[in-house]
Amino acid sequence: KDPRSFEMLLLDLKRISIQSRGGIAYKAISGIELALLDIKAKALNISVVELFGGPTRENIRLYWSHCGTYRARNYELCNTPPLESLKDIYNLGKEVIEKGYTALKTNIIIPGKPAQTWGGGFAGPIGSTDGVIPKDILTHLDNQIGTFRDAVGEDIDINLDLNFHVKPESAKRIADVVEKYNLMWLEIDMYQPDALRELKDSINIPICSGENLLFMQEYLPYFQARSADIFMIDVPWMGFSQGKKVGDLAETFQFNVAPHNYYSHLSSFISASLCAVLPNIKIMEIDVDQVSWKDDLVTNVPEITDGYMKTPSGIGWGTDLNEDALKEHLWDK
Incomplete structure (x- = not known):
């Protein structure tokens, strides 16, 4: 065909x-x-951006995602300093500024030797399925977000991602603790739009959600209930044309959207292309801490200046996979 x-x-x-x-x-x-x-x-002989009628913007604002998370889990793999203390988190916040980013997103991190991340939403031992955050983890989180805020000042935006780790009751307790740090958003996923709306109404931090939804029909009840303030769109998971349709549907409900993008450079070009054909983009996710050979996997890397990515303008997606480099880094599991 x-x-x-x-x-x-x-x-x-x-x-x-x-x-x-x-x-x-x-x-x-x-x-x-x-x-x-x-x-x-x-x-x-055009870009996908042109194919879909863009561009609507020349640059896309980025936030440094998993800020500290990858260092807690795999600092050696990413060739970064470990997170052994709050001082290391403070230094990481300063690094965000030094590299020109104007926003970051983090998860719940407990510094130490080794550092840990907290949450049982994706997997965990017996007793980790209840979605309840312990008091000591709340204290750790308060110190973590407070340290980031001290490091970056008031002009840098901070997002906190809770994934599927907590039920609404614990999410509210978290929001009450971190509200004083003036977050851009609290990110949480749940497959119950009414419960998410109740959480949104009970806290004073904007809610971001939706990264795991795949169809317009799945987003619609969340839009109708106004369950969140910003909605995530994952283009590699749902496809570009569906992502465009979801973004346009969000615009009819007066919502901003933000691409869920924690993958390769190719994904960043694809997600940035979506940003370039929608009017209602809030910001785009990107991972900064990565393996040293990530750039080798593509023919062109994102052009990022002062925390903004230039809109892709090359033919197709604007970059291609380097098949030879991929063969050198096959996953052996």
Whole structure:
């Protein structure tokens, strides 16, 4: 079939998998769609941004994501200093400023030898399924966010990501503790829009959510309930055309969106392309702490100046995978 007819091919793939909607199969379909869009744009000798009517902006504001999280888990792999004390978190905050970023996002981190991250939303031992944050972890979190704020001052935005780790009651306790640090948003995921709306109404920090939703139909009840203030869109998971539709739907409800982007440079080009064809972008996620060979995996790396990424303008996505470099770093598990 003609790969340039990406919409029809996408409909075919979705129809043959309709009885197993969502999950890994749908994410694989989204990956195919992203490749088809690259082919289509290259056939026309234009960027995907141009293919979808952009650009709407020349630069995209970024926030340093997993700030401290990767250092707590894999500082040796990322060739960064460990987080052994609050002083190390303070120094990391200063590094955010030195590298030109105007916003950061962190998770719940406990400095030490070794440092740890807290949360049982994705996995954990017996007793970690209740979604309740202990008092001592609240104290650690207060110290962590307070240290970041002391380091970066009032002009740098701070986001806190709770993922699926806590129930609304604990999320409210967290919000009450960190409210004084003037966060850009508190990020939390849950598959219950009414519960999320109740949390939003009970705290004084903007809520960001939605990174795990895949379809307009999944976002709609959250939009209708006004469950959050900012909504995440994950383009590699849902596909570009669906991401564009979700972003446009969010605009009709007067919501800003923010791409969920903690992957490769190729993903950053793809997510930035979405930012360049929507009017309602808040900010875009990007990981700064990474393995030393990340740049080798693509032909072009993002052009980032003072915490802003230049809108992709090259043919297709604006970068390609380096197949030879990929073969040198195969996952052996």
